[in-house]
Amino acid sequence: xxxxxxxxxxxxxxxxxxxxxxxxxxxxxxxxxxxxxxxxxxxxxxxxxxxxxxxxxxxxxxxxxxxxxxxxxxxxxxxxxxxxxxxxxxxxxxxxxxxxxxxxxxxxxxxxxxxxxxxxxxxxxxxxxxxxxxxxxxxxxxxxxxxxxxxxxxxxxxxxxxxxxxxxxxxxxxxxxxxxxxxxxxxxxxxxxxxxxxxxxxxxxxxxxxxxxxxxxx
Amino acid sequence: xxxxxxxxxxxxxxxxxxxxxxxxxxxxxxxxxxxxxxxxxxxxxxxxxxxxxxxxxxxxxxxxxxxxxxxxxxxxxxxxxxxxxxxxxxxxxxxxxxxxxxxxxxxxxxxxxxxxxxxxxxxxxxxxxxxxxxxxxxxxxxxxxxxxxxxxxxxxxxxxxxxxxxxxxxxxxxxxxxxxxxxxxxxxxxxxxxxxxxxxxxxxxxxxxxxxxxxxxx
Numbered sequence: 001x002x003x004x005x006x007x008x009x010x011x012x013x014x015x016x017x018x019x020x021x022x023x024x025x026x027x028x029x030x031x032x033x034x035x036x037x038x039x040x041x042x043x044x045x046x047x048x049x050x051x052x053x054x055x056x057x058x059x060x061x062x063x064x065x066x067x068x069x070x071x072x073x074x075x076x077x078x079x080x081x082x083x084x085x086x087x088x089x090x091x092x093x094x095x096x097x098x099x100x101x102x103x104x105x106x107x108x109x110x111x112x113x114x115x116x117x118x119x120x121x122x123x124x125x126x127x128x129x130x131x132x133x134x135x136x137x138x139x140x141x142x143x144x145x146x147x148x149x150x151x152x153x154x155x156x157x158x159x160x161x162x163x164x165x166x167x168x169x170x171x172x173x174x175x176x177x178x179x180x181x182x183x184x185x186x187x188x189x190x191x192x193x194x195x196x197x198x199x200x201x202x203x204x205x206x207x208x209x210x211x212x213x214x215x216x217x218x
Numbered sequence: 219x220x221x222x223x224x225x226x227x228x229x230x231x232x233x234x235x236x237x238x239x240x241x242x243x244x245x246x247x248x249x250x251x252x253x254x255x256x257x258x259x260x261x262x263x264x265x266x267x268x269x270x271x272x273x274x275x276x277x278x279x280x281x282x283x284x285x286x287x288x289x290x291x292x293x294x295x296x297x298x299x300x301x302x303x304x305x306x307x308x309x310x311x312x313x314x315x316x317x318x319x320x321x322x323x324x325x326x327x328x329x330x331x332x333x334x335x336x337x338x339x340x341x342x343x344x345x346x347x348x349x350x351x352x353x354x355x356x357x358x359x360x361x362x363x364x365x366x367x368x369x370x371x372x373x374x375x376x377x378x379x380x381x382x383x384x385x386x387x388x389x390x391x392x393x394x395x396x397x398x399x400x401x402x403x404x405x406x407x408x409x410x411x412x413x414x415x416x417x418x419x420x421x422x423x424x425x426x427x428x429x430x431x432x433x434x435x436x
Contacts, residue, residue, distance in 0.1 A: 006421070007227070008227055008230075009225070009226055009227045011418045011421045011422075012226075012414075012418050014417070014418070014421075015409075015413070015414035015415075015417035015418055016398055016409055016414065018417065019396075019397070019398050019413075019414070020398055023398075040398075040400055041398060041400070042400060042401055042402070042407070077421065078417050078418070078420050078421050079420045079421060079423050080417060080420055084416075084420055084423070086416060092315070093311055093312075093314045093315035093318065094311075094312070094315035094316075096311045096315075097310070097311035097312035097314075097315050097370075098312075098412050100311065101396060101411070101412045101413060109416060109417070109420065147423055148416060148419055148420070148423075150412070150416075152315075171422070171423050171424060172419040172420070172422050172423065173419075174412070174415050174416060174419060178237075178319065179237070180234055180237050180238055180241075180258075180259060182258055182259070182260060183260055184260070188419060188422035189260070190415055190418070190419055191233075191234055192410060192412075192415050193319070194316050194319045194368070194392070194410075195233070195237075195319060196230075196233035196234065196237070197233075197392050197408055197410055198302075198304060198327060198366060198368075198392060199232070199233035199236065199296050199298060199327070200229045200230050200232070200233055200296070200408070201366055201390040201391075201392060201406060201408055202296050202297045202298055202302055202327065202366070202390070203224070203229045203232075203295065203296050203297060204229075204389070204390050204406035205297050205302070205365055205366075205389050205390065206389060
């Protein structure tokens, strides 16, 4: 099956839609309109209709979308209808915090291995997983069929870790280290570090908000 | 000054360009071509040219972009040429980890206050900041002119915290809680939680990679 080509912006919104729809499903809601979705998610309903139509037209005018069907469809598009194993590299504060998110990962996606190159951490357990040395990365990725990885090591170590992950066959990386990761390989890298995210958010600030005396206009 | 309208995808890429350009600047590099940028950042050079032209044409054919000027321009577009104070709510593992990122925040952007509703945490210090009770949020946001906030509280508490932040006058929220945050206010919300990010990444997985016996094709 050839997957439809969707823009990165849409790919970013689909998990937001999915979470909302699963919430509706849990409340036994059967159909939802783009108006309702838009109001709850603070996204323009026309944008939602456009996003969803980009992978097939399955909303019914006046009735809206079938919640169960839309969930199934989004999971299919995002390829969440298969088991996806994730590795985490870097067992510091951030790695700790993120491994605790495991409970929230749905749809057969979960962190199955944690690595750190600090011998003092190796052998200890986080979120039920034993911290392994990086030397075991390649074998573990193969054995556990790990396809995605999360990098939570310091900036200086991130590129070397990414190189090892890609060499081991990882297909996508969520990078929390505050550094750009380079690769020639066909691997998708998301920069999820706080610095970049805050810098993007700053774009939406209102420049005229400060008065000449430095006080704010509200 | 009316800021140019840029798509969210471009706004997401600008910090990646900025970090790379600052790195070049530190190495005394004066000009850079979209080809060089594209190769290093693994982004199509045509995409880079398009992104940068969307806020004015300032690359020179055959010479490339002036590094210093491009940095200045991107900082201006992202509104990083002003002081931006950030609040963090939730002093757990994740809050701890993120407050340590403060050292990486550049361009006058920094976390200036940390809040947690757990009395056992209040008064303690993280990254040089005293953890305050949420009751002090509104006054502190005003006094410290805080404009952005990071939410690192558990899912169940996130919406209430967001409501308080928006009520206090926050203009943008980086939400790490694995839950959708709703608002009618003109506040930009980025969902940065690991679940959504991994779900988006899954889209780029190769569906045909698993063999029928479950083994991988490499």
